[in-house]
Amino acid sequence: MQESPFAVVAKPGDRVADLSTPRPIIDEDRMERNIARTQAYMDQHSLNFRPHIKTHKIPALAAAQIAAGAKGINCQKISEAEVFAAAGFEDILITFNIIGAQKLERLGALNDQISDLKVVADSITTVDGLSSYFASTKPLTVLVECDTGGGRCGVQTAEEARTLARRINDLPGLTFGGLLNYPKPSSAEAVQAFFSKALSLLQTDGIICPIVSNGGTPSLFEAHLVSAATEHRAGTYIYNDRSMVRTGHCSEDDCAMHVLATVVSRPTVDRAVIDAGSKALTSDLLGFSDFGKVVGYPEAVIAGLSEEHGVIDLSKCGDRRPLIGEKVRIIPNHTCVVSNLFDTMVFHREGVVTRVESVAARGLVW
Amino acid sequence: MQESPFAVVAKPGDRVADLSTPRPIIDEDRMERNIARTQAYMDQHSLNFRPHIKTHKIPALAAAQIAAGAKGINCQKISEAEVFAAAGFEDILITFNIIGAQKLERLGALNDQISDLKVVADSITTVDGLSSYFASTKPLTVLVECDTGGGRCGVQTAEEARTLARRINDLPGLTFGGLLNYPKPSSAEAVQAFFSKALSLLQTDGIICPIVSNGGTPSLFEAHLVSAATEHRAGTYIYNDRSMVRTGHCSEDDCAMHVLATVVSRPTVDRAVIDAGSKALTSDLLGFSDFGKVVGYPEAVIAGLSEEHGVIDLSKCGDRRPLIGEKVRIIPNHTCVVSNLFDTMVFHREGVVTRVESVAARGLVW
Numbered sequence: 001m002q003e004s005p006f007a008v009v010a011k012p013g014d015r016v017a018d019l020s021t022p023r024p025i026i027d028e029d030r031m032e033r034n035i036a037r038t039q040a041y042m043d044q045h046s047l048n049f050r051p052h053i054k055t056h057k058i059p060a061l062a063a064a065q066i067a068a069g070a071k072g073i074n075c076q077k078i079s080e081a082e083v084f085a086a087a088g089f090e091d092i093l094i095t096f097n098i099i100g101a102q103k104l105e106r107l108g109a110l111n112d113q114i115s116d117l118k119v120v121a122d123s124i125t126t127v128d129g130l131s132s133y134f135a136s137t138k139p140l141t142v143l144v145e146c147d148t149g150g151g152r153c154g155v156q157t158a159e160e161a162r163t164l165a166r167r168i169n170d171l172p173g174l175t176f177g178g179l180l181n182y183p184k185p186s187s188a189e190a191v192q193a194f195f196s197k198a199l200s201l202l203q204t205d206g207i208i209c210p211i212v213s214n215g216g217t218p219s220l221f222e223a224h225l226v227s228a229a230t231e232h233r234a235g236t237y238i239y240n241d242r243s244m245v246r247t248g249h250c251s252e253d254d255c256a257m258h259v260l261a262t263v264v265s266r267p268t269v270d271r272a273v274i275d276a277g278s279k280a281l282t283s284d285l286l287g288f289s290d291f292g293k294v295v296g297y298p299e300a301v302i303a304g305l306s307e308e309h310g311v312i313d314l315s316k317c318g319d320r321r322p323l324i325g326e327k328v329r330i331i332p333n334h335t336c337v338v339s340n341l342f343d344t345m346v347f348h349r350e351g352v353v354t355r356v357e358s359v360a361a362r363g364l365v366w
Numbered sequence: 367m368q369e370s371p372f373a374v375v376a377k378p379g380d381r382v383a384d385l386s387t388p389r390p391i392i393d394e395d396r397m398e399r400n401i402a403r404t405q406a407y408m409d410q411h412s413l414n415f416r417p418h419i420k421t422h423k424i425p426a427l428a429a430a431q432i433a434a435g436a437k438g439i440n441c442q443k444i445s446e447a448e449v450f451a452a453a454g455f456e457d458i459l460i461t462f463n464i465i466g467a468q469k470l471e472r473l474g475a476l477n478d479q480i481s482d483l484k485v486v487a488d489s490i491t492t493v494d495g496l497s498s499y500f501a502s503t504k505p506l507t508v509l510v511e512c513d514t515g516g517g518r519c520g521v522q523t524a525e526e527a528r529t530l531a532r533r534i535n536d537l538p539g540l541t542f543g544g545l546l547n548y549p550k551p552s553s554a555e556a557v558q559a560f561f562s563k564a565l566s567l568l569q570t571d572g573i574i575c576p577i578v579s580n581g582g583t584p585s586l587f588e589a590h591l592v593s594a595a596t597e598h599r600a601g602t603y604i605y606n607d608r609s610m611v612r613t614g615h616c617s618e619d620d621c622a623m624h625v626l627a628t629v630v631s632r633p634t635v636d637r638a639v640i641d642a643g644s645k646a647l648t649s650d651l652l653g654f655s656d657f658g659k660v661v662g663y664p665e666a667v668i669a670g671l672s673e674e675h676g677v678i679d680l681s682k683c684g685d686r687r688p689l690i691g692e693k694v695r696i697i698p699n700h701t702c703v704v705s706n707l708f709d710t711m712v713f714h715r716e717g718v719v720t721r722v723e724s725v726a727a728r729g730l731v732w
Contacts, residue, residue, distance in 0.1 A: 006448045008468070008731050020468045023731045054673055076674045077641075082372045096641070096674065097630040099691050102374070102386045122631050125690040152675055153631040153639050264463040265488050265519040273519050275443075275462070279706050283649040307420055307702055308442045308462065309518055324491040325465050336673055340645050340707065343729035363709035363729055365374050365389045 010346045014353040017327060019346065021262040022276035024338050026347045028354055030256035031238060032064075038220060038237050039068040045224040050074045050093060050213070052235030055336045057361035058345065059087035061238065072116065074215075074233045078106050079364035081117070087360070091116040093213070095145070095180065095233070097126045097153060104133040111140050118177050118211075120145040122154050127167050127174070134173030141177035142168050143211060148181040148194040158197035165198075165207055178211030178230075185218035185247060188225035195228035218247045241335040242293050243286040258295065258329035259338060261310065263322045270315040272322050276330060278305040279341060284334040295329040297322060302330070376712045380719040385712065387628040387693060388642035390704050392713045394720055396622035397604060398430075404586060404603050405434040411590040416440045416459060416579070418601030421702045423727035424711060425453035427604065438482065440581075440599045444472050445730035447483070453726070457482040459579070461511070461546065461599070463492045463519060470499040477506050484543050484577075486511040488519050493533050493540070500539030507543035508534050509577060514547040514560040524563035531564075531573055544577030544596075551584035551613060554591035561594035584613045607701040608659050609652040624661065624695040625704060627676065629688045636681040638688050642696060644671040645707060650700040661695040663688060668696070 008020050016025055042049040051065040052074040062073050062084060072091025075081040081092050091114075098107050098119055111117045111134070121127045122145040134140040144164045147154030155161050161179060168176040179198055183191045195212050202209050214226050215233035223232040236243075239257040240250045261276035281291050283305060291302040291310065299316040314321050322328055332338045339345065340362050347354045374386050382391055408415040417431040418440040428439050428450060438457025441447040447458050457480075464473050464485055477483045477500070487493045488511040500506040510530045513520030521527050527545060534542040545564055549557045561578050568575050580592050581599035589598040602609075605623040606616045627642035647657050649671060657668040657676065665682040680687050688694055698704045705711065706728050713720045 006445050006452070006727075006730055008445070008472075018468070020466070020731060079372050079374070086372070097690075099628055099630055100386070102384070106374075122633060123690055126630070129691075147633055151637075151670075152633075152672065152677060154633055156633060262465055264465055264492070267488060267513055267518075267520055267522060271517075278648070278650060278703055282644070283651065283703070284644060285649065304517075306518065307706075311518060324463075324489055325495075337644055337649075340673075341729070342731060344731065361372075363707070364372055365386060365708060365710065 007343060009344060010353045010356055012353050012355060016260065016346070016348045016351045016353060019260060021260050021327060022280040023260050023346060024342055025258055025260055026239065026345060027256045028347050028349050030254060034238055034240060034254060034256060035065055035068050038234065039070065041221060042223070042232060043069060047223055047229065048231035050231050050233045051238065052076070052233050053080060053084060053361070055235035055238055056339055056345070057359045058357045059084055059089070059360060060357055062089060065238070071231065074235070078103055078110065080361040081110055082106070083361040085110055085114045090114045093118040095120050095182070097121055097123065097145070099126055099129055104129065107140070108133060108137055111138055117141065118143060120180050121164065121168070124164070124167065127164060127171065131171035131173045137173070139173050139175050141175045143177040143180045143213065144168070146179055146181045146194055146198065148191045149184045149187050150182045151184070152182055154181060158194060158201055161198040162201040162205065165202055166205060169207055176207060178209050178213065180213040180215070182215050183219055185216065186222065188219065188222045192226045192228055195226065199228060217244060218249060220249065236335060239335040242288065242331045242333045252293070252331060255331045257332065257335045257338065259292070259332055261328055261330055263324055263326045263328065266324050270313060272312040272314055274310040274312060274328065275308065276310045277308045279307045280338070281305060281310065281330065281332050282334065282337040282341065284337050286333050288333050292330040292332050295331065297328070373709060375710060376719050376722055378719050378721060382626065382712070382714045382717045382719060383693060385626060387626050388646040389626045389712060390708055391624055391626055392605065392711060393622045394713050394715050396620060400604055400606060400620060400622060401431055401434050404600065405436065407587060408589070408598060409435060413589055413595065414597035416597050416599045417604065418442070418599050419446060419450060419727070421601035421604055422705055422711070423725045424723045425450055425455070425726060426723055428455060431604070437597065440601070444469055444476065446727040447476055448472070449727040451476055451480050456480045459484040461486050461548070463487055463489065463511070465492055465495055470495065473506070474499060474503055477504055483507065484509060486546050487530065487534070488521050490530070490533065493530060493537065497537035497539045503539070505539050505541050507541045509543040509546045509579065510534070512545055512547045512560055512564065514557045515550045515553050516548045517550070518548055520547060524560060524567055527564040528567040528571065531568055532571060535573055542573060542575070544575050544579065546577070546579040546581070548581050549585060551582065552588065554585065554588045558592045558594055561592065565594060583610060584615060586615065602701060605701040608654065608697045608699045618659070618697060621697045623698065623701045623704065625658070625698055627694055627696055629690055629692045629694065632690050636679060638678040638680055640676040640678060640694065641674065642676045643674045645673045646704070647671060647676065647696065647698050648700065648703040648707065650703050652699050654699050658696040658698050661697065663694070
């Protein structure tokens with residue numbers, strides 16, 4: 001993505017404290033620790049690890065994840081996969097039901113371009129659509145998406161998984177790649193039960209299941225409890241956020257992303273207004289009742305957001321309250337959606353800018 | 367903004383029904399009606415009208431608003447104003463407290479570039495910062511932001527407004543431009559009371575108040591009830607959205623923006639999953655308990671969003687339920703934040719694409 005002539009770009013050596021706000025910033029040291037810690041856990045349990053790039057959308061970061069030991073990457077849409085294929089990634093799993101002539105054509109081009117493209121399907125409609133396109137070209141690998149309790153996409157039972165796997169196996173143009181889910185947090189037992197039942201049904205049919213892919217950052221460190229799985233996928237872990245602190249997945253000191261904001265108004269004793277609103281922090285609550293955590297002001301509550309203003313309730317704070325012009329750091333509720341709002345991401349070590357990366361896979365229509 | 371090589375761009379003549387999803391689309395006829403209806407109302411009541419470009423961030427649309435009779439435009443941040451100044455707009459009001467050396471420098475460059483730049487301030491800190499920069503260059507026009515009940519920025523009383531107006535009047539480099547508020551909906555009486563009291567205090571001091579600027583789409587058609595106001599600002603009215611239907615501001619047939627999405631999964635009888643999640647619709651609830659309205663399926667409830675999936679509860683629907691592969695149109699809860707997620711916007715008349723515009727002022731860091 002080309003940099004806009006209107007973008008205010010930081011450069012290495014700049015002090016983060018001097019940057020224009022609002023702006024998300026990434027602490028390189030914390031990010032590196034998050035990458036290393038997660039990969040070490042996966043290595044310890046002999047699980048393949050597949051980072052989900054939706055969180056950062058930056059090829060250089062995926063390269064660091066691969067360099068640390070990750071097997072391949074996970075994308076959520078074709079446009080993301082296109083950007084990362086162009087950057088040289090060969091093992092890409094798109095965890096989405098791909099439907100419609102236009103998308104199939106782009107998927108075909110991607111499949112020709114890289115060595116190891118995989119997608120998922122949870123219905124006959126999706127599978128038949130894929131087969132009708134790929135029958136006359138390089139075959140596509142398809143995993144069956146299973147709903148092990150997450151309540152999103154996925155076949156509902158192990159029997160349905162078997163039926164769909166058979167169909168993938170039988171139809172021209174497709175290779176059965178395995179099973180996949182997006183679980184609800186802390187449901188290792190249910191995931192294991194679903195996968196092991198499906199695996200035994202596939203074994204009965206003589207269908208080989210190369211991959212069993214479990215996912216999610218919230219359940220990342222429970223991944224070893226699902227012995228049926230061959231790999232785990234996670235995205236948020238690289239930056240972490242307030243929702244991950246709540247699950248006990250990490251501490252606030254593991255949160256690599258902060259949204260830097262400036263206090264622009266103090267209309268009353270109990271109210272501060274910052275220049276970060278829903279177009280910087282997003283409205284994602286993820287179960288919280290407020291819109292992020294202000295570092296250094298634990299009693300401050302980001303009570304409301306309009307598009308470019310955040311209203312902070314200071315009524316529970318003591319005498320020390322942020323002043324007009326003061327810059328504050330906010331741990332966002334959900335890091336992945338913040339990345340998606342900005343064309344560039346600034347990285348730093350101990351407050352000094354190290355690099356500025358283009359958030360290459362954002363703003364695209366699929 | 368340069369188009370990404372990975373963007374899937376529609377072209378005039380394409381059928382909207384064939385476009386790749388998820389994608390926001392704008393009905394030109396409805397948009398034109400919204401522009402005309404609002405301008406006619408303002409003309410009828412002899413109010414200047416200042417559209418807020420945060421909703422669309424597209425210079426061509428602001429040009430249409432000016433052509434219809436709008437006096438100037440309203441931006442919410444410097445980067446927006448920079449994009450619109452470069453596109454030739456001369457009368458720009460930035461409704462934000464501008465603080466900090468970097469922003470002041472950019473504001474100075476803007477002020478040199480266009481003939482009629484205005485900003486707001488609600489504190490001595492902001493006003494003194496502006497004066498210290500503009501004392502040695504072309505003077506800047508500053509309005510006093512008043513909190514007439516909106517609970518965001520703004521001085522709290524008419525007396526405070528007078529004090530700040532005096533300071534702007536007295537300090538070098540600044541010209542007092544008037545009063546401004548962002549009201550809570552349906553509060554015309556309180557707005558009128560605040561402004562008329564402040565105006566009489568200013569009159570006592572012999573301070574001329576050229577502009578009294580009231581704002582908001584929810585209270586747009588009550589603008590005439592605030593006789594103290596000389597102008598009204600509104601953004602959302604150009605596209606409209608579900609929240610505007612709820613306030614009675616418009617009907618669903620006045621909503622020019624739809625998010626086009628495809629049903630990609632039907633895991634159960636009562637569940638449909640679409641390819642529009644929080645990265646297409648945003649998580650803005652604006653008081654609703656669900657994430658948008660599915661056109662043609664009034665009983666369908668978009669109950670949950672993950673980043674690229676929307677989960678629709680069909681349990682209240684009759685026998686006719688959306689099928690896998692079916693494209694649906696969604697009226698978003700909040701249109702302004704949807705615009706902000708996409709690099710391009712597709713326009714159509716009766717389902718045939720008329721043009722594709724770059725959402726020029728999005729993705730920038732202030």
